[in-house]
Amino acid sequence: MTRLPQTGWLADGRRLHLQDGPIDLIVEASGTAIHVRAAYEAAIRQFTGLLDTLCDELPELRRAAHPDMCALQGCVARRMHAAVAPFAAASFITPMAAVAGAVAEGILDAMTASADLERAYVNNGGDIALHLTGDERFTVGLADDPGTPSLIGKTIIEARDPIRGIATSGWHGRSFSLGIADAVTVLARTASQADAAATIIANAVDLPGHPLIVRRPANEIQPDNDLGARLVTRGVGKLSHQKIAEALGAGICKAQELLAAGLIDGAALHLQGVTEVVGLKDIHSSVRLPRKETATGTKDMRHAAMACGNGIAGECVA
Amino acid sequence: MLTETTLVPPSGGADKIRCDACPVMCYIKPGAAGACDRYANNNGELVRVDPHIVLERTVSHGGRLVPFQASGDWDGKIVQESDVFVTAIGAGTTYPDYKPAPFIVSSEVDGVDMVTVVTEGIFSYCGVKVKIDTDRYLGPEAATVRVQGEAVGHVTTSEYGSQMLSLGGVHHLTGGSKKEGRVTCDALMDLSNGKPVEMTIDGGATVVVEAGHPPIVNGVPEERMRVGCGSATIGMFAKQWLGKVDEVVVVDDHITGVLSEHQAGKLLDIPDTGIKMKGRRSTPGRYFQVAEPGTGWGGTNISDPLSVLGPFDPKTARPGLRMMMVSTTGEHAAYFELDEALKPIEKEIPADLKLSVERIQENCEPALCTVLFMGGAGGSLRSGVTENPVRLTRSVKDALTSVTCGGAPVYVWPGGGITFMVDVTQLPQGAFGYVPTPALVAPIEFTLRLSDYAALGGHMDHVRPLSSLRDNTELRQPPPQTTTRRA
Numbered sequence: 059m060t061r062l063p064q065t066g067w068l069a070d071g072r073r074l075h076l077q078d079g080p081i082d083l084i085v086e087a088s089g090t091a092i093h094v095r096a097a098y099e100a101a102i103r104q105f106t107g108l109l110d111t112l113c114d115e116l117p118e119l120r121r122a123a124h125p126d127m128c129a130l131q132g133c134v135a136r137r138m139h140a141a142v143a144p145f146a147a148a149s150f151i152t153p154m155a156a157v158a159g160a161v162a163e164g165i166l167d168a169m170t171a172s173a174d175l176e177r178a179y180v181n182n183g184g185d186i187a188l189h190l191t192g193d194e195r196f197t198v199g200l201a202d203d204p205g206t207p208s209l210i211g212k213t214i215i216e217a218r219d220p221i222r223g224i225a226t227s228g229w230h231g232r233s234f235s236l237g238i239a240d241a242v243t244v245l246a247r248t249a250s251q252a253d254a255a256a257t258i259i260a261n262a263v264d265l266p267g268h269p270l271i272v273r274r275p276a277n278e279i280q281p282d283n284d285l286g287a288r289l290v291t292r293g294v295g296k297l298s299h300q301k302i303a304e305a306l307g308a309g310i311c312k313a314q315e316l317l318a319a320g321l322i323d324g325a326a327l328h329l330q331g332v333t334e335v336v337g338l339k340d341i342h343s344s345v346r347l348p349r350k351e352t353a354t355g356t357k358d359m360r361h362a363a364m365a366c367g368n369g370i371a372g373e374c375v376a
Numbered sequence: 377m378l379t380e381t382t383l384v385p386p387s388g389g390a391d392k393i394r395c396d397a398c399p400v401m402c403y404i405k406p407g408a409a410g411a412c413d414r415y416a417n418n419n420g421e422l423v424r425v426d427p428h429i430v431l432e433r434t435v436s437h438g439g440r441l442v443p444f445q446a447s448g449d450w451d452g453k454i455v456q457e458s459d460v461f462v463t464a465i466g467a468g469t470t471y472p473d474y475k476p477a478p479f480i481v482s483s484e485v486d487g488v489d490m491v492t493v494v495t496e497g498i499f500s501y502c503g504v505k506v507k508i509d510t511d512r513y514l515g516p517e518a519a520t521v522r523v524q525g526e527a528v529g530h531v532t533t534s535e536y537g538s539q540m541l542s543l544g545g546v547h548h549l550t551g552g553s554k555k556e557g558r559v560t561c562d563a564l565m566d567l568s569n570g571k572p573v574e575m576t577i578d579g580g581a582t583v584v585v586e587a588g589h590p591p592i593v594n595g596v597p598e599e600r601m602r603v604g605c606g607s608a609t610i611g612m613f614a615k616q617w618l619g620k621v622d623e624v625v626v627v628d629d630h631i632t633g634v635l636s637e638h639q640a641g642k643l644l645d646i647p648d649t650g651i652k653m654k655g656r657r658s659t660p661g662r663y664f665q666v667a668e669p670g671t672g673w674g675g676t677n678i679s680d681p682l683s684v685l686g687p688f689d690p691k692t693a694r695p696g697l698r699m700m701m702v703s704t705t706g707e708h709a710a711y712f713e714l715d716e717a718l719k720p721i722e723k724e725i726p727a728d729l730k731l732s733v734e735r736i737q738e739n740c741e742p743a744l745c746t747v748l749f750m751g752g753a754g755g756s757l758r759s760g761v762t763e764n765p766v767r768l769t770r771s772v773k774d775a776l777t778s779v780t781c782g783g784a785p786v787y788v789w790p791g792g793g794i795t796f797m798v799d800v801t802q803l804p805q806g807a808f809g810y811v812p813t814p815a816l817v818a819p820i821e822f823t824l825r826l827s828d829y830a831a832l833g834g835h836m837d838h839v840r841p842l843s844s845l846r847d848n849t850e851l852r853q854p855p856p857q858t859t860t861r862r863a
Contacts, residue, residue, distance in 0.1 A: 079398025080412035113399035272812060280411065281392055281403040293812040 063105050074098050078109045081161055084181040085169075087189075093173035101180070104168035108134065108161065119153045120284035122146070134164045141250035144321055145258050152284040158185035158233075159225050159253025166249075180249075185225040185256075187249035190217040198224055198245070213324075215245070221323050223249030227256035228328075234276050234283065234290035238305055238329065239263035242313075245324040255322045263309035263327060270295030297330055306334050313337070393417050500815040502751035503544025504567050505797070507535065508583065508591045509601040509743035511629055511675030511704065513668075514539045515580020523575050526559040527552065531577055537601040541575075541585075543567070549814055561814035567747045568800045568808040568816070581671065587747035588801045594671055600740035602704035606633035606674065607662045609704055609736065614640035616732050623649040623699040627666065627684060627708070629675030637661035649699070650692030650718075654684050674703035681710055688718045700729055706736030746799065749781070749808070751818055753794040767832035768822065769794055777824040782807040 063078035074085040083105070087097040111132045112119070118130060119138065125146040128139045130153070137160040138153035145151045162182040169178055170189050177194040180187045188196055196215045215221045227233070228241040235257070242260040246252035265271060272293035276285035279292075297305070306329050313325040313336040324337040392403045395415045402410035409416040416423055508514065514531060515521075521529045521541055529543030548560040566573050572586035584592035591598045603609055606628035614635060617624050624635040635641040636649045638661025655666035666684040670677025678684060681701040688697075695716050702709040711729060712720035725733065771777040772794050779786050779794065784802035789795040800808075809817040830836055 079400050080410070110399050113401070116400070270812065279405065279408055281405060295812045 063102075063109075065102055074101060076102065076105050076165075078105065081105075081109060081158075082183055083162065083165060085165065085179070087169060087173070087175050087178040089173065089175040089177075093175060097169040097173040097175055097178065100168045100172035101165050104165050108164070111135075112157070112161075119157070120282070121152060122150050123153050134160050137163060137250050141248070141254040144319070145254060149258070149261075150288075151254070151258070154233075154284045155257040156250040156254040158182045159187070159223060159249035159251070162187035163223065163249045182249075185249055185253050186223070188215065188222045188224070190215065190222070192217055198243075213245070219323075220247055221245045222247055223252035225249060225252035225256040227253075227260040229260070229291035229294070233257075234279075234285055236261040236285075236288060236290060237264040237309070238271055238291050238294045239309060239327055240330065241326075241328045242309065243326045243328075244313075244322050246322045251321060255316050255325070259309050259313050259316065259325055259327065262312035263305050263329060265297070265301055265305045268297075268301065270297060294330070299332075302329050302332050305329055306332060310334055310336055391420070393420060393422055395422055397422075499751035499753075499818055500549060501546050502549075502564070502749065502816050502818070503529065503542065504564055504800070505532075505748045505750055506541040506543060506567070506585055507746045507748075508539045508541065508585065508598075509537060509741070509745070510539055510591055510593060510598045511537065511602045512539075512593050512598065512671040513580065513629065513675060513677070514541075514583055514593065515577030519580055520578045521575050522578065523563045523573060524559050526556045528556075528560045528563050528575070531580070537604075544816075557814045561810050561816065564749075564816055565808050565810050568749050568803075568818070569806055570747075570800060585745045585747070587745055589745060590743045591745050596671070598743040600705050600707070600737065601743050602628065602674065603706070603736050603739040604704065605631040606704055607631045607638065609633055609702075610635055610638045610661065611640045612739070613732055613736065614638070614644055614646075616735070617700070617729075618644050618646070620726070620728050620732075621698045621700050621711075622646075623651055623697065625651070625653075625681070625684070625699070625701045626704060627674040627676060627678070627681055627701060628704040629667075629669050630664070631658065632663045632666045632674070632684065634661045634663065648692050649697055650689035650694075651699070652686035652689060654686060673708045674705070681708070682712075682720060685720070688714060688720075690718055693718045700725065702733055702736060704736075705740050706733045709733040747801075748797045749800050749816075749818060750795065750797045751816070753779075753796070753820060763835070764833035771824060771828060771832050772822070776828050777822050780821045780823065782819040783821070 063076055063081075066075045067073065068075050068084065072086060074083075076083040076085065083101075085098065085101050087094045089097070112134055115130055115132055115135050119135060123139055123142045123146040125143050128136060128143070130136050130139050134157075135153065138156040141156035141160060142151045142153050159182070162180040162185055166178060166180045166187040166189055169175065169180070175189055176191050177196070178189040179196065186198075190196060194217050198213050198215060215224075223246045224243065225246075226241050226243045227235060228239045229235040229237065230240060237260045239260040242256050242263065244252045244256040244259065246255055271291060273289035274292050275287040276283040276290045277287055279290070306327050309327045313322065313327065316322045317324070317337040322337070324335065326333055326335045328334075391406050395402050395404055395410050397410075397415050398412065400411055402412075402415075404410050404415070404417040404422070406417045406419060517531055517533060519531045520527045521531060521543060528548050529541055529545070532540045532542040534540055544560055544564045549557050549564075552560075563573050563575070567585065567587060570587045572584050572589070574582065574584045576582045581594050583594075604612065606626035609626040609628075610624065610633035613624075617635060622636070624633075626633040632653065632655060634651060634653060636646050636651065639659075641661065653663045653666060655663040658664055667673075667676035667678045669675060672678045673681055676684075693714060695714050695718065697714040699712045699714070699720060700709065701712070709725060709730075710722055711725040712722050715721050768777065769792070772779055772788060773790075779788055779796055781796065781798040782803035784798050786796040786798045789797075803819070807819055811817060824832075826839070829839075
């Protein structure tokens, strides 16, 4: 017997809430009533059994991805692999790094395949797949904690933009991070790409060997975690402005590299009250350090970015 | 409905359990949660650990909260009444707190839309005030209190029948060495979570403090508070001693009482006995400083009560004179009769006097340690609640917003900021955590009318209806209580 996911409406009666095991989705579609209804029905149909199908291939999904070959069968599983494959040659990454985005994308695709929608989104715990047409737009709030909606900044995505996926990664989140970013929010063509890239950039925001960072082997916390004995961040003490700039600088280098490679369309990196953005001309961050400290932070940030010397044109956005 | 969950012991280790609530089938280590954050391993048992504890709330006169543990059979899952209260325990937060609180929950209470802003505050400015019911000498005022050799606080001014400690605070948490901060943070968290903490006081005693339990001073558990000072004891029991004994000395570190000289004795026409006390006479029959403070009789350092007496005055004293000496807790008592040389000779306490000693004991309340957590909800925490933080402060002062800590009532200090105190035994176990800053994480809830919340610049777009929490997925069963907690 197939287990049925939990299905319900949020109190506003507009948004659909779907939950099964670790997957928690908030879904909204707009368009004519008939199409919206059809889209929601499609979402529920697609979601039923999705977790079981994923789990059938769980051992393979938890293994390091091969950059070229994919032995996975499931639709969502293959999507996960495709999203992480561009990173697999250079670093250890498993398809699990894109699971949230890939699930959101899979549900959204089922909805748009069954109905004509003006606008829709599937939000899987902060990893969001978007559908936009005509003059529709989507206002994105930037989060400093993947578990929480946030006011630290916002940007607007319009239908004519290429962006259809948003994801946030950080060490506070449900998934483990190798880095120390409170949050890295990435805008990309698809939710699964954004998810994988956010993981990679959040891992890059780091201060290796810094004494105020508490790291534990991932499998000490979750025995069957895909990261195995790799050290994941469990606590970050209050860092000096210089150290914050240094850690963010490393992340910015990585983000710029991904931007140049066309893997992302923008990123906002957040660490202990400092937000830096890459590739988003009109992103507005509402949180700033006190003026005096910002000046120092900005200078250090430039320094850090130049020091990484990766040859990418453009300077860090202050 | 939930699928049935069972425990499957994994092959490779007895400590992990395997959750089969969903096909992910996580192995979960003790104290950890599965990939969903919904199920966890609590000492080998699979439990739900969803973000919220929902309290029953009885809207009685004034809408006061029922103490958390008031109903013993509550299972943490079923919302039985229409009014429930969501606590912040486990709501989660990050540092610093300039984002909306993790859960902003609206519910109908008393017909008005109420909002509870639920967050776990990170308190760098926080500490505990410890009241230790004992007259034993713990250490001089302002002496440093140490845990594992690190300074964590100091002895502050004592209260009636109790010694007071003030522990924690930003100076020890972040102003000293890293070890000092860590030890202070651990001590505060343990005390707040109702665990015992051993501390030593410079120039004083070693004491084990555990909220809701008797203090252990230099290895000896304290049983009772004193009935009153020595003078008060004389006042209370003078009538019961009349005719059974000629003189009573109640030994106390603060005020030692002497029956025949005391106003109560005078009123009963008890004749002078020629007794001569050491120490400084305050008013008739009341003596300060008969001995040094200590852990002996009545909080003094003496083990031989006669050491507080000088020789009896031969002009007034007579052989055969009966005298009882007793401490203010009734824990120590001795009976003497004067011999021909007017020297007190110890004899067995007569039965009717023994009764009065027992009555002193009976009137002494059980000695307990009480721990009040005190913290200030400063700038950044408030902005998780509203975009205009000072309005929250004003709203609390105007009593439009009520503040609770893990559902427990708090005392909010008058004056600036939101500085509050809460009895840690009123919170569910394990309510306090820490961050490596180091600072304590404590639950804090602000409850107010929805309209008032909008008026103070609340994050209206983040308000969630209670029904979205009430379904099973977001209730957390509180861990079973292992210690007796006072309601």
